[in-house]
Amino acid sequence: MAEKPDLIVLGRHRDLDGRTKEAWVRRALLLAIGAFVFAGLLNVFGQRATSSRAATSDASLEVRAPSNLRGGLLFQVRFTIQAHRELENATLVLGRGWLEGMQLNTMEPAPIGEASRNGELALELGHVPMGQKHVLYLQFQVEPTDVGRRTQTVVLEDDGRQLLSLSRSLNVFP
Amino acid sequence: MDIVIRAAVLFLFVLLVTRIVGRRELSSMEPFDLILLVVLGDLIQQGVTQDDYSMTGAMLAVGTFGLLAVGISFLSFRVRRARPVLEGEPIVLVQDGSPIEANLHRERFTLEELAAEARQQQIASLEDVRWAILETNGSISFIPK
Numbered sequence: 001m002a003e004k005p006d007l008i009v010l011g012r013h014r015d016l017d018g019r020t021k022e023a024w025v026r027r028a029l030l031l032a033i034g035a036f037v038f039a040g041l042l043n044v045f046g047q048r049a050t051s052s053r054a055a056t057s058d059a060s061l062e063v064r065a066p067s068n069l070r071g072g073l074l075f076q077v078r079f080t081i082q083a084h085r086e087l088e089n090a091t092l093v094l095g096r097g098w099l100e101g102m103q104l105n106t107m108e109p110a111p112i113g114e115a116s117r118n119g120e121l122a123l124e125l126g127h128v129p130m131g132q133k134h135v136l137y138l139q140f141q142v143e144p145t146d147v148g149r150r151t152q153t154v155v156l157e158d159d160g161r162q163l164l165s166l167s168r169s170l171n172v173f174p
Numbered sequence: 175m176d177i178v179i180r181a182a183v184l185f186l187f188v189l190l191v192t193r194i195v196g197r198r199e200l201s202s203m204e205p206f207d208l209i210l211l212v213v214l215g216d217l218i219q220q221g222v223t224q225d226d227y228s229m230t231g232a233m234l235a236v237g238t239f240g241l242l243a244v245g246i247s248f249l250s251f252r253v254r255r256a257r258p259v260l261e262g263e264p265i266v267l268v269q270d271g272s273p274i275e276a277n278l279h280r281e282r283f284t285l286e287e288l289a290a291e292a293r294q295q296q297i298a299s300l301e302d303v304r305w306a307i308l309e310t311n312g313s314i315s316f317i318p319k
Contacts, residue, residue, distance in 0.1 A: 014266035144176075
């Protein structure tokens with residue numbers, strides 16, 4: 001038999017004694033990375049939008065927005081208000097979860113008025129005739145350093161009277 | 175603070191990935207591998223610095239990478255038991271002109287690829303090889319008879 005090179009241990013480096021588990025550890029880690037990538041395909045880390053709805057006899061509200069995001073992503077939120085009766089002065093009140101750690105790039109159509117209401121953002125949308133829709137688009141960007149889970153609440157009011165409310169949760173991954 | 179944490183996490187993730195993809199993939203540097211390397215660097219940079227274009231941010235990230243690289247190297251040097259985990263171990267592929275099939279299979283090496291590697295070392299036949307050893311850096315050492 002050929003003389004072995006220095007520091008080569010035949011049992012370990014040729015016959016792989018005690019190294020069989022290495023291959024399994026490597027496979028397991030590869031599988032974990034594969035699972036991570038597959039979870040990404042399944043929208044676990046964002047940013048596909050999902051819809052939430054709430055309705056009363058006065059109006060219905062649909063919110064379409066991503067529920068999972070990552071730092072730095074641009075995304076859109078769409079509020080669709082359907083008036084089941086005449087809404088004299090529809091107002092959306094967005095909880096702090098919508099704006100904390102987010103850059104609000106634009107809102108279309110621009111609300112008639114904006115105000116802070118006990119720390120929340122009140123957007124005055126104005127008159128919505130019975131049977132008609134009011135669609136409000138908000139364009140956001142997640143601040144790159146923003147990470148965590150928060151609750152996003154939205155309340156629809158008419159002339160100061162609450163018609164309905166809706167709550168969603170948002171996860172921001174690093 | 176965030177940039178240091180992001181740099182550390184990505185450093186460790188890249189270390190993990192390079193350890194588990196196997197040495198064969200790392201040792202070759204075909205045009206595709208070269209492109210992959212550049213793209214990988216770009217992807218890592220975006221994850222680490224994100225929208226931070228500052229010199230301080232870049233210095234923090236580079237400093238973190240540098241410190242961790244030295245730390246890993248020091249750990250590997252001082253702690254014998256950590257060495258196989260951090261760097262891997264050599265594997266004998268050929269002994270006395272006979273390829274060791276199980277080891278080739280484990281490293282996803284074909285005989286043709288091994289013969290090609292031998293030719294690059296001016297060895298015409300594997301029968302002329304006393305030892306062929308896949309080193310921890312992905313290169314193959316051929317010791318002729």
